[in-house]
Amino acid sequence: MTSFRDRARREIAREHRSAVLQPIMRKLVVDSRAILARGPADARDRAAAARADAVDRLEELHRRLREQLALRGVGYHRAATAAEAVDIIRRLLGDARRVAKSKSMVAEEIALTPNLRAAGVDVLETDIGEYIVDLEGRGPSHITAPAIHLNRARIRDLLARAGAPLDTDDPVVLSQYIRDVVARYVQDSDAAITGTNTAIASSGRLAIVENEGNVALGVSHPRKHIIVTGLEKVVADEAGALAVLQVLAPSATAQPLTAFTHILGSPPPGQERHVVVVDNGRSRILADPRYRDVLRCIRCGACMNACPVYRAAGGLAYASPYMGPIGAVISPLLWPHGDHADLPFASTLCCACTEVCPVGIPLHRMLLDLRADAVERGAVGGRAERAAWRAWAAAFSLPTGARAAAALARLGLRGGGRLLRPLSARRADPRVLPEPAEPHDPALLAAAGPDRSERPRTAPAEVLPPAPADRFRLRAGELGVTFPSAAPASALELTAAAAVASTGSVLLTGSPVDRRALLAATAVALRLDPATIVEHPAGLEPYLGRDDALILTGPSRTADIEKVIVRGIHGSQEYAVLLEPPVA
């Protein structure tokens, strides 16, 4: 058993994770804030309220979800433990031997892929990032960007070792190579496994977000689709789901919405669909008032993006499928007898996580409570540390007066200072505790050099066009969507049910939306009535219909390699919108 410290030391010294992570995460945090600032102003409050409500009524909502899924002919299966979840999925797979799996954190939690492989099932990770970390064999280092710890050269090496004939490390080429492997595999797969971002209790619909189109392939599998999800991922209704979606992509990847937002209704004809709900300790968490709100989590990863410890040590240092602040909280809660008791100590308690959490989880308070629990249980803090704190408490509560206490404090801190000093020449710690009462020279104030700070550029405030159709045109245009006067030749022509001005998204409804046709088309033309353009995703609620729906936000793309955006993964890059009647 290794400690976080051992792993972090190794990751920092050998891999220098911050060189890759720091600039990416800095940009992500700035961009994410900018996207959220587009509004609505109460987006985070609404998301927090929807999630808090779900946590409050978890079992009630699951009863409703189960009924609604049954009406749609979708199976509902509840697994108390990880092992039970794997068993259920194996049984549901039946004689399926080739399984196309998309990214799901709960699947990582229950080690689904290795377990299925051990049972003789051939599983392919169809998400580009997951495909890469599967080759590396160390697991994802981020919940939304699994391969963020690897640069393009390392990724090319991994692919080459697996037999890929690649003579470049261009992220476009690498991403397209994996895309083609995935597309070929999916074609003759026997079943697909996906996760879900939120299950809607009132209608039995399931919302899944993705950028690449691999989930679109999975959910439209002609024979079998299995969804694996955590118990907490339920919301009361469509309004709740939209409230979550409205903050999820902005917080996760600084996108207004992901390229695809699937709202799955009834399965396509011929497809067998099941939902496997994994408890694996969540009911126990729910019963503890100090930690129950962690079940609000929507797995956006904003907390790790903002976390200084995550940026320095990287995700693999946590040795858990859940890393960063959320990982430091839920890993010891999900696996109380595991090796995660020291993770809550992997935080400076700077509260950046709590500040960015879009659903209002007080992560830093939970970290503090978990530290106390770990000490209480004897899981951390050896005899020496316990004795030291007792001595400290005795020294600092003696009735000796402030001056004597100060002397004691000085003594104590000098002791601390020695701890901070390098213990041997081998240790690379540059710190030396400053001497007390250093004289300070005001002349230093005048000795300043020029300011060479490279501060992040804050974009000037945008002046948005007043008409919703023009705002829609602006945002969709930013995503590469064109606005020709007539549909391009050979384009698949579809009629949109509505659109979103602030995100440039187009909503398709119908039972079911034909995702396979959409992905097969060389170009897509979407006819849109400008009167159906709403301002924010939450406004789509009345247009969602009762069955299958799909929100398209620009063509498919990936940023799984160094966060470089590569457009056109599964499906066409050519999206055209025809406003009808045309806007003057």
Place this chain on the structure above:
Amino acid sequence: MASVALFDPCYLQALRPGDAGDARRVLEALGDTVTLIDGRCCGQPAFNSGFRREARTVGRQLLKAARTHSTIVTTSGSCTAMVRHYLPGLWSPPRDAAAASIASRFVDFASYVARHPGLGRLGLRLPGVVALHESCHSRRELHASAAITAILSHIDGLEVREPAFAEECCGFGGTFAVKQPETSVEIMRAKLEALGATGARVVVSPDYSCLAHLQSGAEGLGVQLEAWTLPELLAKALA
């Protein structure tokens, strides 16, 4: 003319023995009568390490020393946050309410000075440049950013430079700096780099704990930076 108590936290007593004197000078210049309370430590080191019983033992002494005072000015943001947000929770009802009533009278030095009616009359002047490191606890738990900016803007001749990515942590985190030294230093590097880039040779902060940490690494990492506390800076600006 207010009568205020001053709490000089343990690590400042140890590392900046002159800090309480500077804070007293500033408060007296504002027209207050100042009593130094016999408080030693807020209990934060033990609390953040998960040793709550020990934190309560120590915190109890501080609340006892503070109980007869209506305002307790504290020269460390992080200690103020500890007292206000966490200390009362170490007792169970009904005793937590009594603790909370005392704890709520603690105020960080920056917030207190910023809203003091006497601030505009102080005539603060100190020509030169400082970099500002606002601590995470001051920023996110006390929401004192505006107060600090307001105070510094009252100092005639002083240019304040915020480093790039000012909201990022310095890597101290109390016992984190000792328990996770490699990660702590890695985070510190980035902060020192950003502070160094401002060109300022003096960095000021409402939390000397961050500064002591940064100062401890500055020389080793080749950054010329001297750490001043906010009371220290203001006291110099009084003269």
